Amino acid sequence: MNSILVSEDASSAPTSRYRKKFSWTDDLGEQVLIESTDSDLDWDCLRASNETELERSKSTIDSTDAPDQFHLSVGSDDIASSVTNDKNVRPLHEAGSTSVSTERDLLLAQIRTYEQLANGWDGPDSIAPKVGVVDDALTVLQFWPLALELPEPGLCVDGNIVLEVYDDNGLTNGGIEFIGDHVGIYSVIKDEETILVDRFDALSSTAVLFALAAMHDELS
Amino acid sequence: MSGAEKRKALDKFCIGDISVDELADEYPDCACERAESPENSPGPVMDEERLRYFLTSTSDIDGKRATQLQKRPFKVKSLKRAFTTGLSVCRLAHASSDELELTASKLHQFQFQKNENAGGVLATLDFSAGLVRAPIDKDAAKGFCVLETPLDQKDDGTFERPSHADIVNSLNGLTDEQKKTTLDLMYNRMVKDGVQTKAEEVADCDLKPFLPNALKNA
Numbered sequence A: 001m002n003s004i005l006v007s008e009d010a011s012s013a014p015t016s017r018y019r020k021k022f023s024w025t026d027d028l029g030e031q032v033l034i035e036s037t038d039s040d041l042d043w044d045c046l047r048a049s050n051e052t053e054l055e056r057s058k059s060t061i062d063s064t065d066a067p068d069q070f071h072l073s074v075g076s077d078d079i080a081s082s083v084t085n086d087k088n089v090r091p092l093h094e095a096g097s098t099s100v101s102t103e104r105d106l107l108l109a110q111i112r113t114y115e116q117l118a119n120g121w122d123g124p125d126s127i128a129p130k131v132g133v134v135d136d137a138l139t140v141l142q143f144w145p146l147a148l149e150l151p152e153p154g155l156c157v158d159g160n161i162v163l164e165v166y167d168d169n170g171l172t173n174g175g176i177e178f179i180g181d182h183v184g185i186y187s188v189i190k191d192e193e194t195i196l197v198d199r200f201d202a203l204s205s206t207a208v209l210f211a212l213a214a215m216h217d218e219l220s
Numbered sequence B: 001m002s003g004a005e006k007r008k009a010l011d012k013f014c015i016g017d018i019s020v021d022e023l024a025d026e027y028p029d030c031a032c033e034r035a036e037s038p039e040n041s042p043g044p045v046m047d048e049e050r051l052r053y054f055l056t057s058t059s060d061i062d063g064k065r066a067t068q069l070q071k072r073p074f075k076v077k078s079l080k081r082a083f084t085t086g087l088s089v090c091r092l093a094h095a096s097s098d099e100l101e102l103t104a105s106k107l108h109q110f111q112f113q114k115n116e117n118a119g120g121v122l123a124t125l126d127f128s129a130g131l132v133r134a135p136i137d138k139d140a141a142k143g144f145c146v147l148e149t150p151l152d153q154k155d156d157g158t159f160e161r162p163s164h165a166d167i168v169n170s171l172n173g174l175t176d177e178q179k180k181t182t183l184d185l186m187y188n189r190m191v192k193d194g195v196q197t198k199a200e201e202v203a204d205c206d207l208k209p210f211l212p213n214a215l216k217n218a
Helices: A051-060 A098-116 A133-142 A205-219 B003-014 B020-026 B076-083 B097-114 B129-133 B176-193
Strands: A002-005 A020-025 A031-036 A070-074 A152-155 A161-166 A172-180 A183-190 A193-201 B050-056 B087-091 B121-128 B144-148 B151-153 B159-161 B164-169 B195-198
Touching: A098 A133, A098 A152, A133 A161, A133 A172, A133 A205, A161 B076, A172 A193, A172 A205, A172 B176, A183 A205, A183 B176, A193 A205, A193 B176, B003 B020, B003 B144, B020 B076, B020 B164, B050 B097, B050 B129, B076 B087, B076 B164, B076 B176, B087 B097, B097 B121, B097 B159, B121 B129, B121 B176, B129 B144, B129 B176
Parallel strands: none
Antiparallel strands: A002 A070, A020 A031, A031 A070, A152 A161, A161 A172, A172 A183, A183 A193, B050 B087, B050 B121, B087 B164, B121 B195, B144 B164, B151 B159
C-alpha cells in the first residue's frame, strides 16, 4: 500500500469536530481512501504565500473534495493503520527550512513572471500561457513534498507550463505539465522507461495531493 | 504519393500552413523524409548525420540570476516544437561555419530583443539523426522524423540556410500523456548520447558574439 501524510500527523492535528471519509476507485481500479480530521475547514494546509492565492484556493476547490487535514492512502488496508510519521513527505510549506522556502519563493516568483509573456515570447510560433496554467502551477508548487527535489519550472511554446524534475545525472525523472482547463499531466520516468503517467484535476486539492503522493512513492 | 507532392507538403509546413499533426496525419510513417530534394539542397538526412540544436536563453528563464543561465540550457520543454512547428536543427556535415553563425545570429537577435541582458545563445547539442529516429519504446514503430527543410531561398535559387532540417513527431493522435512521456524519454536519450557544449567552447564556429550579455560581462 502506498501512503503519504500530506498535512500534519494525527497526533498534532487540532481537535476534530468531526471526521470525514472519502473513497473512490481510481483509473487503475485501486480503491482510494481519504480520512479527513478537519476542524472547520480553516484551510491552514493551503497556507499560501499571499492572500490572493489563498482566496483562489478557497473559492475554486470544492469543500467536499478538499479536507484540510487528511491522510491519504491507496489500497485496501485500514486507514487508521496507515498513518505515517514520515516528516520528509510533509508539504513544502511545512518544511520550516529557510533555504528551501527561499528557493521555493524564487520559483513561485519566476512562474508569476510568465503571466507577463505575450504571444511571440519565444518566436512567432510561441503562445502566451494558457488561461489558468500559472495559477495551477503555483497551487501545485505549494504542496510540493519536501522529499522531492524542487522542480524546474518553464513555459512551453504551446502555452503550457511545466514543473520538470531532474536527477543528479541531468536526466529527467518526469514532472508535471499543465495543459489548460486545469488539467495536469504527471509522469515519472527512470532512464528510458516510463514508470507512471496520468492526469489530474488541478482544482482539486485531493487530486493534486494524490498525484504528488504517487510521484513521491515512485521517486523516493 | 510522389516525392514532389511530399516536397509541396514540406514547403507548406515550412511556411506554417500545416502543423506537425497535420503532416503526420497526411504523411504517416515519416513519409516526408522521402520527399524530393530541392535543387541546391544537400539531400535527404541520413541516419549517421550529426545534427546541431542551438540552446538559447528563452524569455521564461530567470534572467536576474546570470549564474543560473547555463545551469540547464537543455530541458525537456526544449523539445516541444517537435509537436508544434518543428524543432530546427543544422546538419553539421553540410553547414559551413558561416551558416552556423548565421543561424546563431538569428536566434541571438530575437532573444536579445526580448531581453538585452539574458537573451542569447547558451550552448549547442549535437547528436545523430538516427538517435531521434529510433523508436521511443518497444511499442513504438518510429521515433521522430528528420526532414530536409532548407530555408531562405535567394534569387539565384540557392539557400541562405541549406543545411536546415526539422525534427517532428511522426504519429498523429497521441494523447497528452503519450506526448509528455515521449518528450521525457527522448530527452533522456539525447542527454545520454548527445554532446552538449557551452557556446564559448564550440570549436567549429565562433559563437562568442552571440552569448547573452550577462555571461559576456560575468
